[in-house]
Amino acid sequence: MNKNKPMILILTASVAAISTVLYNFFQKITPAGVNPALALAVTYAVAFFAALAMFALFPPGNLSTAFQKLNWVSFALGLAIAGLEVGTLLAYRAGWELSLLGITVNVVGSLILVTLGVVFFQEKLTLTNILGILVCIAGLVMINFKH
Numbered sequence: 282m283n284k285n286k287p288m289i290l291i292l293t294a295s296v297a298a299i300s301t302v303l304y305n306f307f308q309k310i311t312p313a314g315v316n317p318a319l320a321l322a323v324t325y326a327v328a329f330f331a332a333l334a335m336f337a338l339f340p341p342g343n344l345s346t347a348f349q350k351l352n353w354v355s356f357a358l359g360l361a362i363a364g365l366e367v368g369t370l371l372a373y374r375a376g377w378e379l380s381l382l383g384i385t386v387n388v389v390g391s392l393i394l395v396t397l398g399v400v401f402f403q404e405k406l407t408l409t410n411i412l413g414i415l416v417c418i419a420g421l422v423m424i425n426f427k428h
Contacts (some may be wrong), residue, residue: 286340301383301387304369305369305379305382305383306379308354308369308370308373309373309379310323312424315372317370317371319386320370321363321367321370354407369382371385373423381425384421384424385421385424385425388415388417388418388420388421389392389421392414392417392418395410405423
């Protein structure tokens with residue numbers, strides 16, 4: 282086993298977690314009067330240039346060969362990201378609280394991903410996993426319960 286693997290796992294999960302926090306925070310504070318399509322267009326323009334800058338970290342080599350390796354998944358992912366972006370922006374505009382939307386969406390998404398993992402990738406669930414899933418469902422109900 283790679284002795285750096287635990288550190289890589291922590292580092293990559295940390296980047297994802299920090300980015301998730303920033304993503305939701307910036308979505309929440311996007312001015313209500315801004316056109317959602319324009320906001321997304323500017324967001325994706327910045328993301329495009331950030332991705333180009335990432336070539337320094339992940340050189341693509343021969344671009345023609347690199348493009349040939351792509352398939353429909355990259356395009357579908359683009360649509361999924363656009364749905365995530367506009368769905369989150371509109372959810373905050375509809376009144377979701379910053380403290381609740383992220384966890385609600387992530388728990389629901391995680392429950393769906395567990396199902397997909399088991400069905401499509403033959404991932405196994407232990408009793409501990411199942412108990413954790415039940416705790417997540419209970420938590421989802423509890424954090425969204427209005428008294």
